[in-house]
Amino acid sequence: MDNKQISKAVIKRLPRYYRYLGELMQDGVERISSNELSEKMKVTASQIRQDLNNFGGFGQQGYGYNVSFLYNEIAKILGIDKQHNLIIIGAGNLGQAIANYTNFERRGFMIKGMFDVNPRLIGMTVRGIEIYPVEQLERFIKENDVQIAALTIPKERAEEMAEKLVSYGVKAIWNFAHTDLNLPSDVVVENVHLSESLMRLSYKVSNMKK
Amino acid sequence: MDNKQISKAVIKRLPRYYRYLGELMQDGVERISSNELSEKMKVTASQIRQDLNNFGGFGQQGYGYNVSFLYNEIAKILGIDKQHNLIIIGAGNLGQAIANYTNFERRGFMIKGMFDVNPRLIGMTVRGIEIYPVEQLERFIKENDVQIAALTIPKERAEEMAEKLVSYGVKAIWNFAHTDLNLPSDVVVENVHLSESLMRLSYKVSNMKK
DNA sequence: TAGATTGTTAATCGATTAACAATC
DNA sequence: TAGATTGTTAATCGATTAACAATC
Numbered sequence: 003m004d005n006k007q008i009s010k011a012v013i014k015r016l017p018r019y020y021r022y023l024g025e026l027m028q029d030g031v032e033r034i035s036s037n038e039l040s041e042k043m044k045v046t047a048s049q050i051r052q053d054l055n056n057f058g059g060f061g062q063q064g065y066g067y068n069v070s071f072l073y074n075e076i077a078k079i080l081g082i083d084k085q086h087n088l089i090i091i092g093a094g095n096l097g098q099a100i101a102n103y104t105n106f107e108r109r110g111f112m113i114k115g116m117f118d119v120n121p122r123l124i125g126m127t128v129r130g131i132e133i134y135p136v137e138q139l140e141r142f143i144k145e146n147d148v149q150i151a152a153l154t155i156p157k158e159r160a161e162e163m164a165e166k167l168v169s170y171g172v173k174a175i176w177n178f179a180h181t182d183l184n185l186p187s188d189v190v191v192e193n194v195h196l197s198e199s200l201m202r203l204s205y206k207v208s209n210m211k212k
Numbered sequence: 213m214d215n216k217q218i219s220k221a222v223i224k225r226l227p228r229y230y231r232y233l234g235e236l237m238q239d240g241v242e243r244i245s246s247n248e249l250s251e252k253m254k255v256t257a258s259q260i261r262q263d264l265n266n267f268g269g270f271g272q273q274g275y276g277y278n279v280s281f282l283y284n285e286i287a288k289i290l291g292i293d294k295q296h297n298l299i300i301i302g303a304g305n306l307g308q309a310i311a312n313y314t315n316f317e318r319r320g321f322m323i324k325g326m327f328d329v330n331p332r333l334i335g336m337t338v339r340g341i342e343i344y345p346v347e348q349l350e351r352f353i354k355e356n357d358v359q360i361a362a363l364t365i366p367k368e369r370a371e372e373m374a375e376k377l378v379s380y381g382v383k384a385i386w387n388f389a390h391t392d393l394n395l396p397s398d399v400v401v402e403n404v405h406l407s408e409s410l411m412r413l414s415y416k417v418s419n420m421k422k
Numbered sequence: 423t424a425g426a427t428t429g430t431t432a433a434t435c436g437a438t439t440a441a442c443a444a445t446c
Numbered sequence: 447t448a449g450a451t452t453g454t455t456a457a458t459c460g461a462t463t464a465a466c467a468a469t470c
Contacts, residue, residue, distance in 0.1 A: 011461065013415055017408035021390070035427060047427095048463050055429060063428040064470045080411045081418025095312050099305030105390075105407060111414075149417060174417045176410060180231070180315075190420060192413035196404065197315060198227035200386065201290045203402035204321075205223055207359060207384045208291025210400060221437065245451060257451095258439050265453060273452040274446040 012053050016076055018043070019053070023073040035066035082109045087147050088176075091163060092154035093118040093126075093133045096178055100152055101128040114146045143170040150174045157181040222263050226286055228253070229263070233283040245276035292319045297357050298386075301373060302364035303328040303336075303343045306388060310362055311338040324356045353380040360384045367391040 022043055026034060040047035054060050054072075057079055061067045077083045088106075090097045093116045100106070101113055116133045118124065123133045134142060142148070151172045153160055160179035167175065174190040177183055183191050232253055236244060250257035264270050264282070267289055271277045287293045298316075300307045303326045310316070311323055326343045328334065333343045344352060352358070361382045363370055370389035377385065384400040387393055393401050 009461070013412060016415065017405070017411040020411065021408070037427080046463060048465095049461095051428065051430085052462075059429065061428050062470060063468070064426045066427065079415065081414045082411060084418070086414060086417070095305050095309030099309050100406075102305050103406070106410060109407070109411070109414075111410060150413065173420070174413055176413055188420065190413060190416040192409055192416065194404070194406065194409055195227070196310075196313070197319070198231070199402055199404055200316060200321060201227040201230065201292060201319070202223060203360065203384055203386055203400060204291045204296060204319075205226065205289065206400040206402065207296070208294070210383070210398065219437070247451080256439060258441095259437095261452065261454085262438075269453065271452050272446060273444070274450045276451065 008056050012056055015045075015049075015053060016080055019050075020073065020076045020080065023069055023076065026069045027073055031069050033066050033068055036061070038066075082111075085110045085112055086149050087112050087114050088150040088152060089114055089142070089146075089148050090116040090131075090152045090154060091118075091136075091167070092116075092178075093120070093123045093128070094154060097152070097154040098128050100154070101131050104129075111150070114148060115142060117142075139166070140170045143167070143172060148172060150176060152176040152178065154178045218266050222266055225255075225259075225263060226290055229260075230283065230286045230290065233279055233286065236279045237283055241279050243276045243278055246271070248276075292321075295320045295322055296359050297322050297324050298360040298362060299324055299352070299356075299358050300326040300341075300362045300364060301328075301346075301377070302326075303330070303333045303338070304364060307362070307364040308338050310364070311341050314339075321360070324358060325352060327352075349376070350380045353377070353382060358382060360386060362386040362388065364388045 022039065036047040036050040040050055043050075051061075054067075057075070060072050060075055074083070088111050090100055090113065093101075097116055097118075101116060107113065113131050116128065116131055117136050117139055118133055119136055121135075124135050126133050149172065151164075151167045151174070153164060153167075153175055155163060157179045160177070160181050161183055164175050164177070164183045164185060168185055168189050172189075174192070175183060175185070177191055177193045178196070180195060180197055182193070185191060232249065246257040246260040250260055253260075261271075264277075267285070270282050270285055284293070298321050300310055300323065303311075307326055307328075311326060317323065323341050326338065326341055327346050327349055328343055329346055331345075334345050336343050359382065361374075361377045361384070363374060363377075363385055365373060367389045370387070370391050371393055374385050374387070374393045374395055378395055378399050382399075384402070385393060385395070387401055387403045388406070390405055390407055392403070395401060
C-alpha cells in the first residue's frame with residue numbers, strides 16, 4: 003500500500019509499541035503524548051513521532067495520541083487485524099510450546115495443525131491441535147490456505163523442508179532451526195536463533211564488570 | 213578487558229560468524245578470506261574485516277583468516293570458552309524445550325536445574341535435569357554458583373521473579389516473558405519476545421506483494 | 423485565545439561501504 | 447619478488463535526536 007520503503011529499524015519497534023498500547027488500554031488510559039510514552043518505553047519522544055509518521059498522522063496537536071485508535075492502526079500496519087493460518091513443523095517441545103501459546107490466536111494466528119516424522123506422535127493433539135504425518139503436508143497446506151509455517155526441526159532437515167513448504171504454497175517461514183534458509187526472495191523468513199541469543203547474553207555477562 | 217566500546221550491531225553479528233566458522237571447520241576448511249566468507253554469509257567483506265578488527269588483527273595479509281583460530285577467538289570474545297551455570301524458571305513446554313537442547317551445554321552453558329510452582333512437576337526430570345520448587349531457589353543459586361536464569365513464566369509474575377533472582381545473586385536473565393524487565397543496570401537482560409517476532413513476520417507477509 | 427503537542431525539517435550521530443596503503 | 451588480502455582511513459549512507467513552526 004505505501005510506496006516509500008519503511009526502514010527495518012522502525013518495523014522492529016512496532017510490536018513493542020503495540021504491546022505498550024495494549025497495556026495502556028487495559029489500564030483504561032485513553033490518550034497519551036509521545037512524551038509520556040517515551041518515558042514509559044525508555045525511548046525518545048522524537049523517535050516515537052518519527053516512527054508513527056512513517057504511516058500517517060495518528061496524533062493531534064495539543065492532544066497527543068488516542069490509545070485505542072493508535073493500537074488498532076498499528077494492528078493494521080502489522081497485518082494482525084487479519085487472520086493468518088499457521089502450521090507447526092516439528093512437534094517436539096518447542097513446537098508444542100508454540101501450540102500451547104493461546105495469545106497467538108488472539109492476534110489472528112490460527113494454528114491449524116502440527117506435523118512430525120515421528121510415528122509415535124501422529125494422531126496426538128496439543129490443546130486440540132492435531133499432529134499429522136509430514137506426508138499429508140501438501141494436501142493440508144492447500145486445503146487449509148496455510149500461509150505461515152513455524153519450523154522447529156533440526157537444522158539438518160530445515161532447508162529441504164522449507165523448500166518443500168514453499169513449493170506447496172507457504173509464503174512465510176518462522177524459522178527456529180539453527181541455520182539460515184536460502185529461499186526465493188518472495189518468501190518471507192523470520193529467524194529465531196535461540197543459541198545466538200544465548201551467546202549475546204554470554205557476551206554481555208562476560209564483558210560486564212564496567 | 214577492552215576499553216573502547218564495541219557497538220551493539222557488531223555483537224549481534226558475532227554469533228553468526230561463529231556459526232559459519234563452525235560449519236567451515238566441520239567441512240575441513242582451514243583458511244578463508246573475508247571475501248569468500250562475505251559471499252557465503254551475504255554480507256560485505258568490508259563489514260567482516262571491520263567487525264573483526266574491533267577485537268584485534270585475527271587475519272594475515274595475503275593469506276586470510278585461519279578458520280579454527282578465528283573460531284576460538286570469537287568463542288573467547290563471546291565468553292563461551294568458559295562455563296556458565298544456568299537455571300530455568302518455569303518448567304512448561306518452553307522451559308523443557310530449552311532443557312532438551314543439548315547444544316547449549318556444548319557451548320559451556322550447564323543447565324543445573326529447573327524450577328516451577330506446580331507441585332505436580334516437582335521432582336520430575338527432563339533429560340536428567342531435576343525440577344525443584346521455587347522455594348529452594350535462593351539456596352540453589354548460591355550453592356551452584358548460578359549466573360544465568362532463563363525466565364519462561366507468564367509475564368504477570370516475571371518482573372517480581374526477576375527481582376528475586378537478582379537478589380539471590382543471578383547476574384543475567386534470559387527473558388522469554390512478554391514484558392520488559394526493569395532491573396538494576398548491572399544486571400544483564402536478553403529478551404526473546406516470540407510474539408513480537410511473529411508480528412514482524414506478519415508485517416513482512418502483509419506488505420510483501422512487491 | 424493560550425497552552426500543549428504534533429508533524430516535519432534540519433543537525434547530529436553512528437554504522438556501513440569503499441578504497442588503498444601496508445604487509446604477509 | 448609478485449600477488450593476495452588484510453587492517454585502517456575516508457566517504458557514504460542511514461538512523462536518531464533536536465528544534466520549531468503548524469495547528470488542535
